[in-house]
Amino acid sequence: MSTDKQIFARRESEARSYCRDFDTVFTKAVGSEMTDEAGTTYIDFLAGCSSLNYGHNDPDMKEALIGHLQGDGIAHGLDMYTAEKAKWLEAYEDIILKPRGMDDYKIMMTGPTGTNAVEAAMKLARKITGRRNIVSFTNAFHGMTMGALSLTGNAGKRGGAGCGSLCGVTHLPYDGAFGDDVDTLGIIEKMLSNTSSGIDKPAAFIFEPIQGEGGLNAASQEWIEGIAHLAREHGAMIIVDDIQSGCGRSGTYFAFEGMDIQPDFVTQAKSLSGFGLPFACLLIKGEHDIWKPAEHNGTFRGNTHAFVTGRVTLEKFWKDDTFQTKVQEKAVQLTAGLQAVADEIPGAKLKGRGMMQGVDVGSGELAEDICHRCFEKGLIIETSGADDEVVKVLVALTVSPENLRKGLDILLEATREATKNHKIAAE
Numbered sequence: 001m002s003t004d005k006q007i008f009a010r011r012e013s014e015a016r017s018y019c020r021d022f023d024t025v026f027t028k029a030v031g032s033e034m035t036d037e038a039g040t041t042y043i044d045f046l047a048g049c050s051s052l053n054y055g056h057n058d059p060d061m062k063e064a065l066i067g068h069l070q071g072d073g074i075a076h077g078l079d080m081y082t083a084e085k086a087k088w089l090e091a092y093e094d095i096i097l098k099p100r101g102m103d104d105y106k107i108m109m110t111g112p113t114g115t116n117a118v119e120a121a122m123k124l125a126r127k128i129t130g131r132r133n134i135v136s137f138t139n140a141f142h143g144m145t146m147g148a149l150s151l152t153g154n155a156g157k158r159g160g161a162g163c164g165s166l167c168g169v170t171h172l173p174y175d176g177a178f179g180d181d182v183d184t185l186g187i188i189e190k191m192l193s194n195t196s197s198g199i200d201k202p203a204a205f206i207f208e209p210i211q212g213e214g215g216l217n218a219a220s221q222e223w224i225e226g227i228a229h230l231a232r233e234h235g236a237m238i239i240v241d242d243i244q245s246g247c248g249r250s251g252t253y254f255a256f257e258g259m260d261i262q263p264d265f266v267t268q269a270k271s272l273s274g275f276g277l278p279f280a281c282l283l284i285k286g287e288h289d290i291w292k293p294a295e296h297n298g299t300f301r302g303n304t305h306a307f308v309t310g311r312v313t314l315e316k317f318w319k320d321d322t323f324q325t326k327v328q329e330k331a332v333q334l335t336a337g338l339q340a341v342a343d344e345i346p347g348a349k350l351k352g353r354g355m356m357q358g359v360d361v362g363s364g365e366l367a368e369d370i371c372h373r374c375f376e377k378g379l380i381i382e383t384s385g386a387d388d389e390v391v392k393v394l395v396a397l398t399v400s401p402e403n404l405r406k407g408l409d410i411l412l413e414a415t416r417e418a419t420k421n422h423k424i425a426a427e
C-alpha cells in the first residue's frame, strides 16, 4: 500500500515540522528502528525527541498496556483515584524519590504536555513569592504555550505568538554563553545584587541542566550549584526543567543528581510514560504545595495508560544501578563516535553529556546537509541550536551496541560526504 502524501500538504497545517525532514510514511517501529511503508528500515537517533528513551514498543510496556485494555481498565478518569495511579505513585515514591533523598516532594499531575508542567511551575512560583519576574537563560526552550514561550530564547519560536505579550521574564546568559572565558555566574550575581541593574526581584530561576533545543549546552555542576545558591540568596524559587534531560537521558534519572541542589520544582514529561504516551508532572517541594483544589485544573491530567507503562519503566529500568551503568557505558561509546565525526570538520566541537550529545559543526547549512544525507542512508537524526548548527543524537537509551555503531558509522560517512561537498562549494 502506498499512501498519497498529498493529503498532508492539502489538509495538515503548515505548522507541521519533523515530517518535512523525514519525508516518508512510517508504519512500524520496534526498539531503535522505524520502518516506512516501502519497507525501508531506519535507525532512530531522534527517539521522539527523547520521548522514547526506552525505544519503540517495549515488549513489557506493551504487554502491560494490552492487559489493562483487555481488562476494561480505566482509560480516562479525569484525576479521580484509580488503582493504576496509586501503583504508579507508589513505584515513583519507592524507586525514584526515596533512594534520592527526595521524600519531601509532592507530585502534581498537570496537563499531559511538558509545557503545561512549566506553566504550573511558573504560576506556583509567582503565587508563592508574590513576584512576577522569572529569570530564564539564553538558548532556553521550555515549551510553546504563552507562559513557557516567554521563557524561551529562540526568536523564531517566540514569533509564533504573533503580537502576544511575552513579558515578565529576564533572559540572562547561560553557562558558557559568552565563551569559556566569561564567568556568566559572576555577571548574573552582580546584576542581581545591583539594585540599579533594572532587574526586578525574581520569583524563580528556571533552567535546563542540558539545553535540548538550544544547542546541547551542558551547564557545569559549579554553575548549577551557583544559580541554586543565588536563588536562595534572593528568595527566588529554583525550577529545574528536566523534561528532555530527565528519565535517564543524562546518564542518571535526573540530570542534576550528585549536585548540591534541592530544586523547589522539577518538570517532567517526554519519556515519563516510556511508551510515547502523553504524560507530564511537576515535582513540588512539599512546603510549596499551596494550591487550592482545582486551582490548576485540566481535563487530561494523569493519563491512566501512561501510569501503566510508566510504572513498567520504573520497575524494569530503575530498581537498581544496572541500567544506569549500561547507559553511562553507551555514552562513552557515543562520545568516541562523535569525536570521530568532529575530527572530520575543522573547528567542530562536541556538545552535551550522557546520551544527550552532539557535534557543533559550525553552520546550520552543514548540519542540515549531514542530517539529510543520514536520512538517505537510513538514519533519522536532527539538528539543534540557535542556527541549527549542532547535529544532535537522542538515540534510545536501550539501543543495541550494533545499532549505535551502525548509526554512528552512517553519521561519519554522511559527514565526510557533506564536508567534501561544502569544500567544493566554497572553492
Ligand SMILES: *Cc1c(COP(=O)(O)O)cnc(C)c1O
Pocket (backbone or CB within 6 Å): 112, 113, 114, 115, 116, 118, 141, 142, 143, 144, 208, 212, 213, 241, 242, 243, 244, 245, 269, 270
Ligand atoms: C520538549 C520540552 C518542553 C515542552 O514539552 P512539550 O511536551 O513539547 O510541551 C519543555 N521543556 C523542555 C526542556 C523540553 O525539551
